[in-house]
Amino acid sequence: MSVRLPFKYDRRFTAPLFITGILLGGHISFGILEGYEKTLLAIAAAIVVEVVLSKLVRGTWPHLASAYISGISVGILIRTPYFWPFALCSALTITSKYTLRFRERHLWNPSNFGICAMLFLAPDAVAHLSIQWGNNLWAMLVIWILGSIIIWRIKRFHICATYVVGFFLFAWLRTMFTGDSFLAEIAPITGPMYQLFVFFMITDPKTTVRSKVGQSLVAFGIAFVEMVLRMGEVVHAPFYALFILGPLALLIEMGMEARKKSANPESTDAPVPATPG
Amino acid sequence: MRPSLPVRVFLWVLLLGLLAVPFVMRQQSAAPTAESEATAVERYGFYLQEVSAEAGIQFTHEAPLLDPKLEHIMPQVASMGAAVSVVDFDRDGWQDIYVTNSRHGTANALYRNLGDGTFEDVAAQVGLADVNQESTGVSMGAVWGDYDNDGFEDLFLYKWGRSELFHNDAGQGFTRVTEGTGLPAWANINAGIWFDYDSDGFLDLFFGGYYSEELNLWDLEDTRMMPESFEYAQNGGRKYLLRGHGDGTFEDQTALLGPETHRWMMAAAAVDLRGTGYPDLFVANDYGVDELLLNQGGDGFVAAGEDAGIGFTPKSGMNVAFGDILNQGQPAIYVSNITESGILMQGNNLWVPQPSAEGTLRYQNLASAMGVEQGGWSYGAQFGDLNNDGALDLFLTNGYVSADRKASYWYDFSKVAGGNSSIIGDARHWPAMEGRSLSGYQQKKVWLNDGVGRFQEVAQAVGVTHTTDGRSVAFADLWNRGVLDVIVAHQRGPLMVYKNQAAETASWITFDLEGQGSNRSAIGATIELHWNGKQQVQTVHGGSGFCAQNQRRLHFGLGPNAQVEKAVVRWPSGVVQEIPAPEAGRHHAIKESTGASA
Numbered sequence: 001m002s003v004r005l006p007f008k009y010d011r012r013f014t015a016p017l018f019i020t021g022i023l024l025g026g027h028i029s030f031g032i033l034e035g036y037e038k039t040l041l042a043i044a045a046a047i048v049v050e051v052v053l054s055k056l057v058r059g060t061w062p063h064l065a066s067a068y069i070s071g072i073s074v075g076i077l078i079r080t081p082y083f084w085p086f087a088l089c090s091a092l093t094i095t096s097k098y099t100l101r102f103r104e105r106h107l108w109n110p111s112n113f114g115i116c117a118m119l120f121l122a123p124d125a126v127a128h129l130s131i132q133w134g135n136n137l138w139a140m141l142v143i144w145i146l147g148s149i150i151i152w153r154i155k156r157f158h159i160c161a162t163y164v165v166g167f168f169l170f171a172w173l174r175t176m177f178t179g180d181s182f183l184a185e186i187a188p189i190t191g192p193m194y195q196l197f198v199f200f201m202i203t204d205p206k207t208t209v210r211s212k213v214g215q216s217l218v219a220f221g222i223a224f225v226e227m228v229l230r231m232g233e234v235v236h237a238p239f240y241a242l243f244i245l246g247p248l249a250l251l252i253e254m255g256m257e258a259r260k261k262s263a264n265p266e267s268t269d270a271p272v273p274a275t276p277g
Numbered sequence: 278m279r280p281s282l283p284v285r286v287f288l289w290v291l292l293l294g295l296l297a298v299p300f301v302m303r304q305q306s307a308a309p310t311a312e313s314e315a316t317a318v319e320r321y322g323f324y325l326q327e328v329s330a331e332a333g334i335q336f337t338h339e340a341p342l343l344d345p346k347l348e349h350i351m352p353q354v355a356s357m358g359a360a361v362s363v364v365d366f367d368r369d370g371w372q373d374i375y376v377t378n379s380r381h382g383t384a385n386a387l388y389r390n391l392g393d394g395t396f397e398d399v400a401a402q403v404g405l406a407d408v409n410q411e412s413t414g415v416s417m418g419a420v421w422g423d424y425d426n427d428g429f430e431d432l433f434l435y436k437w438g439r440s441e442l443f444h445n446d447a448g449q450g451f452t453r454v455t456e457g458t459g460l461p462a463w464a465n466i467n468a469g470i471w472f473d474y475d476s477d478g479f480l481d482l483f484f485g486g487y488y489s490e491e492l493n494l495w496d497l498e499d500t501r502m503m504p505e506s507f508e509y510a511q512n513g514g515r516k517y518l519l520r521g522h523g524d525g526t527f528e529d530q531t532a533l534l535g536p537e538t539h540r541w542m543m544a545a546a547a548v549d550l551r552g553t554g555y556p557d558l559f560v561a562n563d564y565g566v567d568e569l570l571l572n573q574g575g576d577g578f579v580a581a582g583e584d585a586g587i588g589f590t591p592k593s594g595m596n597v598a599f600g601d602i603l604n605q606g607q608p609a610i611y612v613s614n615i616t617e618s619g620i621l622m623q624g625n626n627l628w629v630p631q632p633s634a635e636g637t638l639r640y641q642n643l644a645s646a647m648g649v650e651q652g653g654w655s656y657g658a659q660f661g662d663l664n665n666d667g668a669l670d671l672f673l674t675n676g677y678v679s680a681d682r683k684a685s686y687w688y689d690f691s692k693v694a695g696g697n698s699s700i701i702g703d704a705r706h707w708p709a710m711e712g713r714s715l716s717g718y719q720q721k722k723v724w725l726n727d728g729v730g731r732f733q734e735v736a737q738a739v740g741v742t743h744t745t746d747g748r749s750v751a752f753a754d755l756w757n758r759g760v761l762d763v764i765v766a767h768q769r770g771p772l773m774v775y776k777n778q779a780a781e782t783a784s785w786i787t788f789d790l791e792g793q794g795s796n797r798s799a800i801g802a803t804i805e806l807h808w809n810g811k812q813q814v815q816t817v818h819g820g821s822g823f824c825a826q827n828q829r830r831l832h833f834g835l836g837p838n839a840q841v842e843k844a845v846v847r848w849p850s851g852v853v854q855e856i857p858a859p860e861a862g863r864h865h866a867i868k869e870s871t872g873a874s875a
Contacts, residue, residue: 033590057280057288081616081624081650084302092295099288104279122299123619130621130695137697180689180708187696187706233688235620 011154012065018150019072019200022143026076026192029139038086039075045090046071053098067094073111073200077193078118079127089114089126103254107247109207111200116243119236128236129193140190147199156203162216163202164189166223174227188238197238207246209253218249309738317739318780321725322664325740325763325775332755333395334388336772339380341415341437344497349709352678353686354494354503355379357467357487358437359748359766360418360824364430365390366403367448372753372828374764375405375432376772377416383409385416385434386772390755404451405432405443411495414438414463417487418749418824422471422480424521426797435466435484437494444525459519459527464490466514471819472547472556473796474533475575476849479523480796480819481530483558485542486514500704504541507694507701508591510564513541533577540565546597546821548608549801550630550638554851556801561594561612567626569638585638586631592623596823600660600669601814602647602726603629606805608814610640613655613673613823617716620687624650625658625673648732649673649724654716657750657823661761662834665783667811668728672721674747674765678710679717686713718744721765745770753828759785759862761832766824784839784861788831790817793869794850798829801849802869806833807842808861835861 027033050067054060074089093114097106100113118126151157171185178185188194202208202222208215222241229237280288317324329335338359340352347354358379363372371390378385384406388396400406409415414436421430429445440460443451469484488494489512492502504510518534519527531537540562547556555572562568566588570578582588592614599608607630614623627644644650653675660669678686689708693701700706721741724732736742749766755774756762763775786806790799800819805812815831835841839861846854846867854870 053288057284079622081622081645084298088295088298092292095288095292095295098280099285099292117296118299119619121296122302124303125299125622127617127620127622130691137699140697178708181706183696183700184689184693184706184708187693187700190697190700191695193695230688233685235688235691 010065012063014150014154015200016065016068016072018147019069019076019196022192022195023072023076033075038083039072041083042075042078042086042090043068043071045087046074046094049091049094053094057098069200070094070111070114073196074114077111077115077129077196079129080125082125085118085122085126089118092117102251105250105254106206107250109201109204109242109246112239112242112246116236116239119239128239129196130191130235140192140195143192143195147195151199151203156205156215158212159203159208159215159219160198163198163219163223166220167226170223170227174230177231194238197242202242207250209249214249214253218245221245221249308734308736311742312738314740314778317735318778321735321739322666322783323739323760323777323779325663325723325777327740327743327773328776329772329774331394332774332776333397334374334772334774336376336386336388336398338376338767338769338772339378339383340769341379341494342381343494346497346500347494347502347704349711350704350707352680352710353690353715354704356677356768357748357824358415358417359768359770360416361749361751361764361766361772362419362421362820362826363751363753363764363828364421364826365828366421366430366445368429369448371757372755372830374751374753374755374772374774375400375419375421376766377419377434377824378409379415379417381409381411381415383415385409385419394756403449404453408434408436408441412439413441417467418469420469420471420820420826421798422800422819423796423798424471424480425523425525426479426792428797430798433469433471433482433484435469437465437467437488439463440466440469440484442525454525457526459529461490461517463493464514464517465492465494468542468545468560468824469820470545470547471798471800472558473801473849474518474547474556474572475520476555476795476801476851477575478792478794478796478850479521480798480800481521482519482527483517483545483547485516485545485560487541487543487563488514489539490514501702503702503704503707504564505698505702507564510541511539512702513539513562513564515539516542516560534570535578535580538568540568543595544597544612544823546599546818547801548599548816548818549803550608551636554849556849559597559599559610561597563593563595564591565594566591567594567612571638581638586640587626587628587642592626594626595656596658598658598660598671598822599816599818600671602660602669603730604668604728604811604813606812606814608816609643611649611658611660611671613652613658615654615716616651617654617687620691625652625655647730648734649722652722653719656748657765657825659750659752659822659825659827661752661827661832662785663723663761663763663777663779664725665760665779665785665834665836666728667783667808667813667834667836668726669813670726671724671732672741672750672752672763673724674721674750675716676719676744676746677716678714679744679746680710680714681712682714682718684711684713686710686715690715717746719746720744721747741775743773745773749823749825751822751825751827752832754787754830754832757864759787759832759864782837784835784837786833786835786839786841786859786861787864788844788846789829789864789866790831790846791866791868792848792850793871794852795848795869799848799869800829803847804831804833805845805847807844808833808835808839830864
C-alpha cells in the first residue's frame with residue numbers, strides 16, 4: 001500500500017535530508033561540530049554563490065538542493081578553527097562547477113574540488129574530517145545501512161558497493177607491502193568521513209560517467225588510485241583519488257561518445273539522472 | 278548554453294582569485310622572525326635567553342621503557358614524564374626547581390638556587406632523587422604544598438606506579454610518608470594538584486590517571502590498552518580526591534566528585550570561578566571533552582562542563598592554565614590541544630567568561646579571535662606578565678615525538694586514529710613508528726597580550742627558538758629581579774631555563790602569601806591588585822599547566838610610572854585583607870590577618 005503525501009515530494013531532496021540527518025545525529029550525539037555557525041556559513045556561502053552564478057551564467061534561479069548538499073558537505077568534511085575556509089571552500093566548490101567545464105559538463109565533483117583545493121593550498125589552516133564520531137559500532141552500522149537503502153533507491157548503490165569491495169581488496173593487498181594488520185588498513189573506512197565520501201561524493205550524478213558498468217569501473221579505479229596514494233602515505237588519498245580519476249573518466253567517456261556520434265550521427269545521449277550533484 | 282566570453286573571463290578570474298586567498302591569509306598571519314636581544318627588548322619589552330648551562334643545570338629527561346609488547350610504538354605511548362615544579366623548599370627566599378625523570382633507575386633533580394645565579398642539584402642529599410624504581414614505577418610530575426602547615430612545602434610525586442608523598446623536614450631533608458596516606462598502591466597518574474576544597478585550612482589532593490589503573494604498563498596481559506576512541510574514550514584512568522587532615526593522614530572523598538568518569542586525564546587546576554570562597558576544578562582530558570566541576574560549598578562537586586559551554590566538543594586537552602587576561606577580575610582558561618597542518622586542526626581553547634545570570638558560568642572559546650589558537654601538538658602553557666606591561670602573556674610549548682626529520686608517522690597515525698574502537702584501542706593494530714617523527718621539531722609560542730583582546734606571537738623574535746619536544750612549563754623569578762623567568766622540561770630532552778631580560782622601564786610588584794587560618798601555603802588565596810586605574814586578579818595555585826607548578830609568589834607587571842592603590846587579599850578562610858598602597862618595584866611578604874573581617 002503506498003502512502004499519498006499531501007504535497008509532491010521532490011526526490012532531489014532525499015540526499016540533502018539524509019546528510020542533514022547524519023549531521024544533526026552526529027552533533028547531538030557526539031558534538032562533532034564546535035557550533036552550527038561554521039556549517040551554516042558554508043551552506044550560506046554555497047547557496048549565495050550558486051544563486052549569483054546561476055543568474056549570471058544561465059539567467060535562471062537554481063534548484064538549491066545541489067548547493068545545499070555542497071555546503072553541508074564542506075561544513076562537515078572541512079575541519080578548521082577559522083571561519084574563512086568554510087566560506088572560501090564553498091565558494092570554490094560552486095565556482096568550479098561553472099568554470100571548469102568541457103562540452104557543457106563540469107568535470108570535477110564540486111565538493112571534491114573545493115576540499116582538495118583547500119587541503120592543497122591551505123594545509124596550515126585546514127584538515128579534513130578524519131576522526132571517529134564516537135566509538136559505537138551500531139551507530140556506524142545504522143548510517144551504512146540507511147545510506148545504502150537511500151542510495152539503492154536512487155539507483156547508485158552499485159557505485160558504493162564496488163568502491164567498498166575495492167577498498168577492502170586493496171587494503172588486503174596493502175598489508176602485503178606495509179606489514180600492517182588488515183584491521184589497521186581498513187580502519188579509515190570505519191570512520192564517518194568515508195560514509196560521506198562513499199554515499200555523497202563518488203555517487204554524484206553530474207560528475208560520474210553514464211553507463212552502469214562504467215560507473216562501477218570508475219569506482220573500482222578510485223579505490224585503486226587511492227591504494228597507490230596510500231602506498232605513498234598520502235593522508236588525503238580518497239579525495240585526491242577522486243580528484244584525479246573523476247575528470248579523467250568523464251573526458252574518456254565524452255571522447256568515446258563523440259567518436260560514437262561521429263560514426264552514427266542518429267544516436268542520442270542517455271539523459272543525466274535528475275538528482276543533485 | 279555556453280556563457281558569453283566576458284562571463285567566462287569573469288568566472289576564471291573569480292576562480293583564480295578564490296584560489297589565491299590562502300596565500301593572502303598566510304601572509305597576514307606571519308609571525309616576526311629572530312631579532313637581536315636589544316631590538317627585541319626595545320620592541321617587545323623583554324628577551325628570553327636560555328642559560329641552563331651557565332646556571333649549572335644539566336638535566337636530560339629519559340622516557341619510560343614500557344612492556345616490550347609496545348616496542349613498535351614506544352615513543353608515543355611513553356611520551357610523558359618530563360615535568361617541572363618550582364618551590365622555595367628551604368625558605369631561603371630563592372626559588373628552587375624540582376624536575377622529574379621517567380625511566381627505571383634514573384634520578385629526579387632538585388636544583389637548589391644558590392642565589393648567585395647558579396643552582397646545585399641536592400635531590401640525592403635530601404632524598405628526592407632515587408624515586409624511579411622497577412618496584413614503584415616512574416615519575417610523571419610533582420606538586421608542592423605544606424600539608425601539615427609547618428611552614429615548609431611538602432612534595433606530592435605522582436607516577437605511573439606508586440605515587441608518593443614526602444614530608445619536608447625543615448628544608449634539611451625529606452621523609453617518605455606515603456604509607457597510610459590513602460594514595461593508591463598502583464595507578465597511572467598523570468596530573469595532580471594541591472588545593473583546599475573545603476577551606477578547612479588543610480590541603481587536599483586531587484589527581485587522576487591517564488592509562489587505566491588496572492594496567493601495569495611494564496607487564497601487560499595484552500595490547501588492549503590504547504584509547505577506545507580518539508575523541509570519546511572512556512577507558513582511561515580514574516580520579517581521586519583525598520581530604521587532608523593536616524597530620525599526614527588523608528581521607529578518600531572521591532565520591533564527592535560525582536559520577537565516576539574514566540577519561541584520560543592530562544591536566545587539572547583549581548580556582549574559585551564564582552566567588553563562592555571554594556575552589557572549582559577544571560580538568561583537561563586527552564581523547565575527550567574537558568570537565569568543569571563546581572564546588573558545592575566544600576560538600577561535593579557538580580559537573581557543569583556542558584552547561585558552561587566548555588564540555589561538549591571533544592579534543593585532546595593537555596593543559597589547564599588560568600589568567601585574568603583582560604584585567605576584569607575573572608580568569609580565562611587556556612587548554613592546549615593538537616594542531617597539525619592539513620591533518621588535525623583541533624586548535625587550542627581559550628575559554629573566556631561571558632556575562633551570565635548570577636551563580637551560573639558561561640564560557641566562550643575566543644582562542645581564534647584573540648590569536649592563541651594555533652599551537653602544534655601542544656602541551657604545557659602558563660600565563661604570566663613577561664614584559665611587565667600589566668597584561669598577562671602566554672607561553673606555550675609544542676612537539677610530540679621528534680625523531681627522523683624526514684619521515685613522518687602522521688599517515689599511519691591518522692589511518693588508525695579514525696578507526697573503530699576495536700582497532701584504535703589495541704596497540705597491536707598500530708603500525709610501527711620505526712624512528713619516524715610525529716609532530717616533531719615544533720616551535721614554542723610566546724604570545725604577547727596587548728591588554729585589549731589580541732595576542733601577538735613573538736617567540737622567534739624574543740629568543741625562544743628551540744624545537745625540542747616541550748612538556749611542562751613553569752614561571753618563576755629565579756634571580757629575584759622582579760621578572761618572570763621560564764623553565765621548560767622536555768621529553769627525552771634537556772631542562773631549559775630562559776632568563777628574562779626585561780626592559781627596566783616597566784615596574785612590578787610581588788607578593789608572598791602565608792596563611793594562618795588558611796592553609797599555610799596560601800593555595801587558593803587571591804590578590805586583586807589595583808594600580809593606575811587598572812586591576813588584575815591572580816591566585817596561588819597548587820599546580821597548573823601540564824604537570825607543572827609555578828612559583829607560589831604572585832608577580833604583577835605594572836607598566837611605567839606605576840602607582841599602586843591597594844592590594845586586596847582574599848584568603849581561603851574567607852578573611853579579606855587590604856594592603857593600602859604597597860610600594861611598587863619591591864617584594865612584599867603578607868601573613869594572613871587573624872583580625873580582619875570576612
